[in-house]
Amino acid sequence: MKKTVFALAGAAVLLAACSKSAPPEEPVRAVKVITVGSSAFASSHEYAGEVKAQVESRLGFRVGGKIIKRQAELGQHVRAGQVLAQLDPQDYRLAADAARAQVAAAATNRDLAAADFRRYKELKDQNFISGAELERREATLKAAQAQLEQAQSQLAVQGNQANYAALLADVSGVVTAIDAEPGQVVAAGAPVVRIAADGVRDVVFSVPEDKLAGIKLGAPVKVRVWAQDTELPGKVREVAASSDPVTRTYPVKVSIDAKEPPALGATVYVVPEAAGIVGMPVIKLPTTALRQEGKATAVWLLDKASMTVKPQVIQIATADGNDVVVASGLQPGMLVVSAGVHVLSPGQKVSVYQKNWAAAGANTAQAAPDSIATATAAVPAAK
Incomplete structure (x- = not known):
């Protein structure tokens, strides 16, 4: 009889040793919570x-030629009248010399015609020639005078052409671009330097x-x-x-x-x-409240009565920095966990973090005594 009792007692001990111990209770997690709110749809285009x-000039030479020097540099501030670049002026100097020689020749012809006119006028006064002959000499003098004026104008033009071989800044400003380099042959009017005026x-x-x-x-x-x-x-x-x-x-x-x-x-x-x-009301949440549930996006809803959480699938309309605009899945007044979502499970008990300053949306309220704040929404700027 005693052996039977001892055998039963030993079996009970062995069964007790083989049985699993009860799992420890899951700890209560501290989370931050916001109260979902809505506001009118408001957006602005950016x-x-x-x-x-406001004034940007593309400067070029008024004559064509080969650039022999460029004084302007990119980003340099220049003054009005400052030399920016220069062409080879040799051909224009030769053309000016030729025009100067034509002026001298025209002046000589004009002086000869003037002397002839004076002599023939004296002869007319003495009735040695007819009035028609004097008129011919006067016409010759006028033609010579016109040729002289033409040569003088041509000399002025050639002188300007020689001066145009230097490109000057017409305004004070900053050089924003260089379109030609020394050694390059440019046509008249081709952009060489761009200047943004002050x-x-x-x-x-x-x-x-x-x-x-x-x-x-x-x-x-x-x-x-x-x-x-x-x-x-x-x-x-x-x-x-x-x-x-x-x-x-x-x-x-x-x-x-x-x-x-x-x-x-x-x-x-x-x-x-x-x-x-301004349009329909929308809901806006911080991205810290979001979690991936399969192929859907979800958040944790807090049941304040039982202090447990449950998942809620939502649809996102758009993003705005660290916030998202919720298209569906939430209603104003719901309590959403905004931080600590990665350590939660369905039905888990939680406690509200006591030092909560929620930042959700453009209008964020200070945390209430029970650390529940209101998340109001604003639509992100359209860029």
Whole structure:
């Protein structure tokens, strides 16, 4: 009998040793939570632009020839009247010398004709010649005088041609491009140097055809400088009458008058002040609240009564930096976990993190005493 009891007791001990211990309870996770809210659909159109000089000249020689020297350099600031480049002036000097010789020959002929006219006039006074003969001498004198004036004009033209061998800056500004180099033979009028004149700057951007009606001459705009993160006031100065043949968009120029204008070629963003659009309410969430569930995007919803979470599939309409605009799947008033989503499981108990400053959307409220904040929405700017 005793052996039987000991055998049963040993079997019980062995069974107890082989049985698995109870799994530990899953820890309560601390999460940040936001209350879903909605606001009116509000958007504005933002266009990327470039800073340019309001006046930019493409300077070229008024005569053709071979460039022998170029004094201007890219990015150099030049003054009005400063020499930028020079042509070989030898041919123009020779042409000026030839014109000068023609003037001397014409002056000699005019002097001879004038002397003949004076002699024949004295003979006419003594009735030795007829009046017709005197008139012929007077006509010869007038012709000689006209030939002299023609030669003098030709000399002035040739002198100008020689002076045109030096390319001068017509305004003070910055050299933005060099289109020809020494040794190159250029035709008259071919661009050699481009100069952006000092003074008012323009912002140039392009507008698609369906947005052109919202851009009016004289309309105020806001210009944001990308590199400096500053904002400047501007005004629409010019709207193209026809579209660009390549991009099929319409170039628009905005004048900005600042004490320290942005550098030429700087990238800026232009926002027309009257471009806001209001429509249906939307919901906006931070990207930290999103998780991938298969091929769908989901968030964790908090049941405040049981303090447990459950997954909710949503559809995203668009993105705006670190936020997304939700198309469907959520309703205002729902509680969404905004941080700690990667360690949660369906039905898991959670606690609300007590130092929560939620940042969800453009209008973020301070965390309430129970650390639940409101996420309101704003549609991202259309670029």
